[in-house]
Amino acid sequence: xxxxxxxxxxxxxxxxxxxPWATYRFxxxxxxxxxxxxxxxxxxxxxxxxxxxxTYLEMxxxxxxxxxxIELGAGTGLLGIVATLLGKGFFVSLFKAIYNCSARxxxxxxxxxxxxxxxxxQANLPSxxxxxxxVKELTWGKDLDNFPPGAFDFIxxxxxxxxxxxxxxxxxxxxxxxxxxxxxxxxxxIRYERDHKFLKMLRGRFSVYEVHYDSSKDVHIYKAQKGxxxxxx
Numbered sequence: 001x002x003x004x005x006x007x008x009x010x011x012x013x014x015x016x017x018x019x020p021w022a023t024y025r026f027x028x029x030x031x032x033x034x035x036x037x038x039x040x041x042x043x044x045x046x047x048x049x050x051x052x053x054x055t056y057l058e059m060x061x062x063x064x065x066x067x068x069x070i071e072l073g074a075g076t077g078l079l080g081i082v083a084t085l086l087g088k089g090f091f092v093s094l095f096k097a098i099y100n101c102s103a104r105x106x107x108x109x110x111x112x113x114x115x116x117x118x119x120x121x122q123a124n125l126p127s128x129x130x131x132x133x134x135v136k137e138l139t140w141g142k143d144l145d146n147f148p149p150g151a152f153d154f155i156x157x158x159x160x161x162x163x164x165x166x167x168x169x170x171x172x173x174x175x176x177x178x179x180x181x182x183x184x185x186x187x188x189x190i191r192y193e194r195d196h197k198f199l200k201m202l203r204g205r206f207s208v209y210e211v212h213y214d215s216s217k218d219v220h221i222y223k224a225q226k227g228x229x230x231x232x233x
Contacts, residue, residue: 027085053187080107108138141169150179
């Protein structure tokens with residue numbers, strides 16, 4: 001499993017990674033996530049990019065209700081949990097019938113992380129929303145037949161751009177999951193030359209725009225779509 005570099009034993013950030021719990025407040029809910037760095041490494045801790053993208057979704061006026069959303073490389077599940085909470089909604093028809101128009105969120109990672117991911121998702125969603133969030137295995141470029149092509153309105157990814165040998169498979173996965181209307185939101189730090197290489201590869205297949213930069217955490221959020229679209233949210 002690839003490691004995002006940090007200094008072992010160095011300062012508050014490292015202590016936070018090794019903490020068994022991480023707690024956040026989003027969408028009017030307290031989210032308490034289990035972390036397990038020693039067993040699962042990067043897949044089992046919360047990274048700043050996920051927090052920044054959650055904040056962006058909450059503050060950016062993006063309406064996830066009745067939308068189909070998928071998160072790639074979910075790790076602890078924070079982003080998928082927040083998307084599910086933000087997508088909560090109900091519709092009352094003219095005949096006073098109440099319909100659930102909440103977001104449908106698919107939260108994905110590799111097989112080794114699924115049990116851990118599922119436990120965090122189930123622990124942090126109210127019972128009425130749990131059926132709207134599905135945890136599912138997805139290894140980029142390999143499990144695509146399990147996902148209908150072009151079926152998602154939003155594709156989310158936080159700190160998933162760091163391992164160069166996965167770039168081609170990640171792009172293949174994005175292309176499979178996207179329709180012309182799909183919006184991709186990727187949150188990441190630009191640490192190395194390979195990160196710039198990925199952005200160049202992404203721009204070769206999608207229209208890409210930077211929509212947010214958090215200077216305090218040095219995290220960028222990029223929006224990508226097929227073709228030359230530049231839709232407002």
